[in-house]
Amino acid sequence: MLQWLAGKTDPTYTPAAFFLHFDPQYRNGLPAAQKHMEFFRATDMDFVKIQFEQTYERQPFLQTPADWAKLKLQKLDFYDPLLVTLRELVKANKRDSLVLMTLYSPFMSAGQCATAPVLKQHLEENPEAVKKGLEILTESQLLFVNACIKAGADGFYMSTQGSEAARFSNPEIFKRYIKPFDLPAMKQAQASCPFNILHVCDYHMPYANYDAVRDYPGHVVNCNTALVGRTMPLQEIHEFFGGRPVMGGLDRHGLLAKGPQADLEAEVRRVVKNGPRQLIVGADCTVDSAIDWQRLRAAIAVAHGTRT
Numbered sequence: 001m002l003q004w005l006a007g008k009t010d011p012t013y014t015p016a017a018f019f020l021h022f023d024p025q026y027r028n029g030l031p032a033a034q035k036h037m038e039f040f041r042a043t044d045m046d047f048v049k050i051q052f053e054q055t056y057e058r059q060p061f062l063q064t065p066a067d068w069a070k071l072k073l074q075k076l077d078f079y080d081p082l083l084v085t086l087r088e089l090v091k092a093n094k095r096d097s098l099v100l101m102t103l104y105s106p107f108m109s110a111g112q113c114a115t116a117p118v119l120k121q122h123l124e125e126n127p128e129a130v131k132k133g134l135e136i137l138t139e140s141q142l143l144f145v146n147a148c149i150k151a152g153a154d155g156f157y158m159s160t161q162g163s164e165a166a167r168f169s170n171p172e173i174f175k176r177y178i179k180p181f182d183l184p185a186m187k188q189a190q191a192s193c194p195f196n197i198l199h200v201c202d203y204h205m206p207y208a209n210y211d212a213v214r215d216y217p218g219h220v221v222n223c224n225t226a227l228v229g230r231t232m233p234l235q236e237i238h239e240f241f242g243g244r245p246v247m248g249g250l251d252r253h254g255l256l257a258k259g260p261q262a263d264l265e266a267e268v269r270r271v272v273k274n275g276p277r278q279l280i281v282g283a284d285c286t287v288d289s290a291i292d293w294q295r296l297r298a299a300i301a302v303a304h305g306t307r308t
Helices: 029-043 066-071 076-093 106-114 116-123 126-152 172-175 179-192 234-240 262-276 294-306
Strands: 048-050 101-104 155-160 198-199 220-222 246-250 279-283
Touching: 029 048, 029 076, 029 106, 029 294, 048 076, 066 116, 066 126, 066 155, 076 101, 076 126, 101 126, 101 179, 101 294, 106 116, 106 126, 106 179, 116 172, 126 179, 155 179, 172 179, 172 294, 220 279, 234 246, 234 262, 246 262, 262 279, 262 294
Parallel strands: 048 101, 101 155, 155 198, 198 220, 220 246, 246 279
Antiparallel strands: none
């Protein structure tokens, strides 16, 4: 993959990868590492991406914007289950593939602490007060990122939310109170690791454009081609983000999830044909956990042999 990123691999080969959440008993520690390896080998995807499952619990005391200053700083012991997963995967598979860790933005973590509607309300009422909590979450995230780098992570799948079309009534909220806290960990990852993927996440709502995140770090960009009112082809995404390689092309709710296998394989061929030369075939976000792994393997096999 590093040779591919440098443009030095066989141009007839298109890498591919998909991600999903495993059952609760396989979400942390050694069982998670074993399940990630099982999935990696079963699908023949091109790198390992660890799902981030060590999420923040709901904090009932977050009733007003001022309460964000009371947020507890989570130190490395909080992330230890994920770090165990990472260390086990690095030990088991470092020679065979890149190992990436998922990274949720401080804004996304804040939504776990208080629910997305409460966070939105507080940011629109008093963003300067909420900023205190985002600072605490950013400090915690940097501890985690540096620990992952030390443990041997090759990069991060760096997720951002907040600049969607209907997220805030005032786009300045994202610019002044979300973006500044997205960037510290992303920049640290970009400076320290050879393979990072910027994921512009539309899990909750779509985007009108990607202007607000155009300058975000990431060696590869993964986002949805479906915007509000129009489609942004992969080639256009590639050009918009300064010629960076692109990951995606398949709708996680479309042919990837259901429909004849032959139609899915034809769609993979179409995506590769119409995409930029440096393309990783994948979904716009996490696929359904119930999907047949062999369906993914077949789509990946088509991608591997499609580029001409």
